[in-house]
Amino acid sequence: MKFKILLFIISATVFTACNTAYKSGQTPDDVYYSPAKVIEEETQTETETEKETQKEIASQENIEDREIRMRIRDRRWRDMDYEYECNCSCDYPPYKYGNKTGYYYNPYYSPYPVYMSNSKYVLPKNYTTRKTNLNAYSRSVTPVVNSKTGKTVYVQKENPYNNTNQSATREVLTPSTNNRTYSPSTSSSNNSSGSGKSVSRPVRN
């Protein structure tokens, strides 16, 4: 919802910021006919764009001029851009407090850099996919093999669903239809299982 509100605000802002060029005269309807753009307007737009670009260049020049003036007046500003940059070829600059590498160098107590790790141990995530019994989706059809082509086609069963309690007869599952045998395979393995710890069930009464 926040995402949608943000979109509303952005869209409304863009919309209200636009100025129309058709305040007088007819407003074109592009479904029926779209008139060509007036050339003068494009020229004017180009001029405005050029002005904006010149302003930006002038602004940048002002900043550079100011820096030069500051360096002339006070020598402390002369090296301000390079004071903390590592342009040397050394592996451990003396004042570089390990910012990205994780190494911390303390020049007063130890001559060697030490590694400070901020990482914490996190349990690996379980990436099991959201599954369903796909065989359940084919219950409403019966496979029939075409004797001529040899291809299997699926024919809709006459009454494949049970949606009433009136005529329901719950079948007793026979060994041939019972697909719920508990027969774990000792060789079964799964990428998502086996690496975890056992979870004990509550005691059954």
Add this chain to the structure above:
Amino acid sequence: MKKNILFVIVLLCLKSAVVMAQVPEDAIRYSWLPHNGTARYMAIGGVMGSLGGDISAAFVNPAGLGFFRTGEAVFSPGFLMNRNKTSFRDGATSKDTKNSFNLGTSGWIKGTTFKNDPTSGNTYSVAFNQVANFNNVIHYSGLNNYSSFSEQFAEEFSASGKSIDEILNTNSALPYTSAPALYTYLIDTVWDGSKYIVRGSPETILDAGQALKQDMLKITSGGMYELGISLAENRKGKWLLGGTLGIPIVNFKSNTVFTESDTSSGTANLFKSATFTDNFKTLGIGLNVKLGIIYRPEEYIRLGFAIHTPSIIYQTDKRTTSLFNAREGSDSLREEYVSSIQFTQDGAGENKYIQVTPLKAMISASYVFREVENVKKQRAFISADIEYTNHNNTRFLVEEDTEENAEKKSYYKSLNKTLKDIYKGAFNFRVGGELKFNVMMARLGFAYYTNPYKNVSFKANKMLLSGGLGYRNKGYFIDVTYVHNMNKDADFPYRLQARDNTYASIKQTQGNISATFGVKF
């Protein structure tokens, strides 16, 4: 422009080598969608395959953008009102409502004219659209003397070939379903005299000839959005070509609570009630391309053809479930509760995959009365689209084809085959028109989306009736529309392999009020 289109096609071909999903219902969620766009487009029934001249064309037939030689910015807020009537088995009909904000096509468009040929030009556009609104609530309940929802867990656990210890594990292979069911003793192994079988404890009640009360509450939220960057070319007003590079964004949340309870007076039949909650959210981002062409054999006739490539969406699901089971023992009532977090390393389970939506193609024709510059002489238009989507072409793929993902890959292969078996190609029809009176406009539209399911006895379709008004003057325009959707669908609370399945019939009525504010420049 040709180079741009070629680049997009090559990019798509490269990407299509790595596509992968989940359960079959995930497929139809992103392919069987009614249209959404500006208020004008919605009012005329979503016809835009050949009409053009509206920013919605970016998401239907981008060639239609080529009609623009002006510029405009549009903003299209909306409000969606859902009303569901659901009937389940012999129970009473349930009625539920859920309202939410909607966003139609909003964005910026700019047309240009070639200096050496004023009848030709290019058009550029950046637009955003809400492709689907998932905000909905479905609630139904009824008695069931035939099957129990616990049987789906029993079937799954038995078919897995795994032992109880393998499932009851902090990194379980079936952490959301069988693991909570085994932990709370909703399912367990029993000796039938010759072997161990897996049974759900509510089955004892069904086998005694009594019924279970079942109650389902499903709340969904979020949406599917798309950012479209478009380019179109108008060649002497005769041929128009266009393409959109679409970036679909998915944000879907589902919260489901299913309760099953004993209706008998017995106090020692092993089961009293169970409540299963299932929360998951999907976030995704992808890529697609829409290409179109419009031909004008005469000034007032427009013929269009468009093709939408499959969207390749990189999705991430996060899921947690929980199960509460109250079971009747020989001398006391025991209550057990567990969350799937116990079986997914103490955090929500996560799955990354690739989903590819089906290709879409459409043909269209329009008749525009008086294509003249003078707005006062513009009269009307009528247009119709026929669209085809092969819903069974949705594909789910693993994100990385590694040895670790071998089991997922195998599941997705079976899932893709199931999609082929249960869904089919479907046609969608749209027709609409407008009457224009100087600065005012009146519109009507109709759209029909046919059944995407193969071999089913239940009804599923979407029908949309729409009407709207528009006002365009002094460089601004405003359109308002009301769309009345009537949808039929079915919802399966669970699926069983060994028994006939049961479903709830859903009649959904949606009222969609939308408006578009626009400025010409």
